[in-house]
Amino acid sequence: MGINELVTMMVQTTFMNRDVAPMMFSRLFALLICALVMTGCATAPAPGDRDAVADFEEINDPFEPTNRGVFTVNRALDRLALKPAATVYRKGLPEFVQDRIGDILANLRSPVIFLNDVLQGEGVRAAHTLMRFVINSTLGLGGFMDMATAMDIEGHDEDFGQTLAVWGVPEGPFMMLPVFGPSNPRDTVGLVVDFLTDPLSIWAVNTDREYASFARAGVQAVDARSDTLDLLDDVEKSSLDFYAAIRSLYRQRRADAISNGKGSANFPAPGLSQSPLGPVLDDNEELSRSAFR
Amino acid sequence: MILNLSSYRSLTGYFLGAFLAFATLPALAGVEEGSEKFVRSLADKAVHSLTTADTPRLERIKRFRELFRESFAATSIGKFVLGRNWRRASDDEKKEYLTLFEDLMVVTYVDRFQRYAGEALKVTKSRAENDNIATVFSEIQRPGGIKPIRVDWRIGTNGTIYKILDVIVEGTSMSNTLRSDFGSIVRRQGGKVAGLITALREKTEALKAEAQ
Numbered sequence: 469m470g471i472n473e474l475v476t477m478m479v480q481t482t483f484m485n486r487d488v489a490p491m492m493f494s495r496l497f498a499l500l501i502c503a504l505v506m507t508g509c510a511t512a513p514a515p516g517d518r519d520a521v522a523d524f525e526e527i528n529d530p531f532e533p534t535n536r537g538v539f540t541v542n543r544a545l546d547r548l549a550l551k552p553a554a555t556v557y558r559k560g561l562p563e564f565v566q567d568r569i570g571d572i573l574a575n576l577r578s579p580v581i582f583l584n585d586v587l588q589g590e591g592v593r594a595a596h597t598l599m600r601f602v603i604n605s606t607l608g609l610g611g612f613m614d615m616a617t618a619m620d621i622e623g624h625d626e627d628f629g630q631t632l633a634v635w636g637v638p639e640g641p642f643m644m645l646p647v648f649g650p651s652n653p654r655d656t657v658g659l660v661v662d663f664l665t666d667p668l669s670i671w672a673v674n675t676d677r678e679y680a681s682f683a684r685a686g687v688q689a690v691d692a693r694s695d696t697l698d699l700l701d702d703v704e705k706s707s708l709d710f711y712a713a714i715r716s717l718y719r720q721r722r723a724d725a726i727s728n729g730k731g732s733a734n735f736p737a738p739g740l741s742q743s744p745l746g747p748v749l750d751d752n753e754e755l756s757r758s759a760f761r
Numbered sequence: 762m763i764l765n766l767s768s769y770r771s772l773t774g775y776f777l778g779a780f781l782a783f784a785t786l787p788a789l790a791g792v793e794e795g796s797e798k799f800v801r802s803l804a805d806k807a808v809h810s811l812t813t814a815d816t817p818r819l820e821r822i823k824r825f826r827e828l829f830r831e832s833f834a835a836t837s838i839g840k841f842v843l844g845r846n847w848r849r850a851s852d853d854e855k856k857e858y859l860t861l862f863e864d865l866m867v868v869t870y871v872d873r874f875q876r877y878a879g880e881a882l883k884v885t886k887s888r889a890e891n892d893n894i895a896t897v898f899s900e901i902q903r904p905g906g907i908k909p910i911r912v913d914w915r916i917g918t919n920g921t922i923y924k925i926l927d928v929i930v931e932g933t934s935m936s937n938t939l940r941s942d943f944g945s946i947v948r949r950q951g952g953k954v955a956g957l958i959t960a961l962r963e964k965t966e967a968l969k970a971e972a973q
Contacts, residue, residue, distance in 0.1 A: 704868035708960045712945030716938045724932025746936050747841035748928045749917030754832050
């Protein structure tokens with residue numbers, strides 16, 4: 469089954485009788501395809517060059533020239549709007565206010581997390597998410613206070629991209645989405661399904677209150693960016709190719725999220741026989757130490 | 762284990778736990794135990810040499826360079842990061858690359874290392890990957906009840922020395938990220954390691970100027 473059919477099927481099952489959503493989705497997809505076609509693709513290496521072919525497959529970024537273009541635009545948008553807003557948010561607002569905003573956003577996300585816990589067959593995690601939602605929506609005054617964490621019911625995140633991964637759908641080539649940032653076809657579908665299955669956005673669409681969705685997405689973006697201010701500055705400062713570093717970090721973060729922190733592509737979980745991909749101790753390690761002095 | 766001595770039951774649990782700990786001790790000895798000890802002593806050293814208040818930045822960088830040489834398997838990491846381009850490089854290029862790589866790591870990791878291997882480091886468990894490699898799992902505690910950061914240390918040993926092969930923060934590996942980053946530069950420079958060395962030189966010079 470191709471990605472397109474899969475998407476159509478999901479949209480149909482999640483959004484029966486609502487014709488606006490598939491239309492929005494197909495527009496987004498069309499926009500994306502246009503962007504990709506406009507700047508073209510990376511040229512695949514000659515089939516004879518084995519090393520180059522291996523590189524090309526490992527990097528799995530056939531739209532790299534386009535992606536880099538989108539990345540440049542995204543960085544400009546970040547510098548102009550998101551980063552300044554996130555900096556004001558982090559430094560200008562009292563910590564108490566930031567915590568309450570974070571708690572409200574997390575509580576609003578609970579239904580989507582719960583749905584994906586269930587779709588992944590994670591019973592205990594689903595129960596935790598449900599308990600958190602009930603506790604925080606009542607005792608926590610409508611999500612205003614994270615009472616569940618105080619009661620040792622810790623939160624976690626899930627999304628439909630992760631669910632697809634658990635179901636065995638491959639990630640596909642790397643994609644840099646305008647505004648949304650690093651992604652791939654699987655996570656792009658996930659992003660759309662998360663939006664379509666979110667109770668708040670369903671309510672907003674059905675009552676012509678789209679602004680509610682936009683407002684929440686805006687606050688969410690600023691809140692999320694404020695968490696990565698130091699991290700992204702660090703990466704930008706220390707990397708030679710910021711784009712390549714972000715591409716690698718995104719994939720590693722997703723692999724970690726999909727395994728719920730129990731192992732990732734380069735860091736296999738216990739029981740997996742494959743050896744971890746990483747450096748091995750060099751025979752000259754002690755010698756090389758003295759060579760530096 | 763939190764001990765509540767007022768309760769008879771937990772006292773029994775404590776003795777049982779102590780007994781089990783001794784019973785399983787021989788199995789733990791080896792690459793895991795040695796690596797755990799190494800990570801703990803590393804955290805102590807980081808606390809003592811880096812976190813003294815009002816130490817000037819240049820002095821901290823100097824001290825971290827010592828710590829880096831002592832505890833990071835810089836050659837092993839450098840080779841892995843370069844991948845198959847290592848074989849393509851000349852001896853002079855290898856030497857210059859490793860020197861510049863150390864410079865980059867020292868300047869960019871001095872602050873991060875303090876964050877990850879400071880007082881807040883708590884070793885949670887360890888696992889032998891094979892006879893020469895173990896992973897030590899740790900958590901960096903943060904104030905105000907915020908979720909701790911997961912930091913996994915991959916440690917390599919030849920029986921006598923222990924060295925850091927990789928630092929994995931929340932599932933993202935330092936060595937693998939560097940490998941993608943540097944690999945991309947080499948590719949864009951037409952497969953030439955010389956191009957990477959030029960980029961590294963420019964980067965480290967800019968960072969050094971900033972550190973002054």
